[in-house]
Amino acid sequence: MPKKPKIRKPGTVRRIIRSPYPKEPEKAEIVVKGAEPLYREIRVENTLEGEKGKEYKLKEGAEVEVTVEADPEETVPKSKSDL
Secondary structure, three states: OOOOOEEEEEEEEEEEEOOOOOOOOOEEEEEEOOOOHHHOEEEEEOOEEOHHHOEEOOOOOOEEEEEEEOOHHHOOOOOHHHO
């Protein structure tokens, strides 16, 4: 299977947002370094899976890595004119 094109950006967990509804999970707000100002904050469910399926939660201030990857069929090569 071909390797998926991807980009990685460092980030920091700014805060943990608890849901007012018991059935909805809490969220981690992450500031992505190097992203455009209007789009640098993302919120994701605060659940990570470790070895053997054990679940973990992020802490405020945690340093994280945000990865975006796609199947090769969903991408096009970057041309020199894009630079």
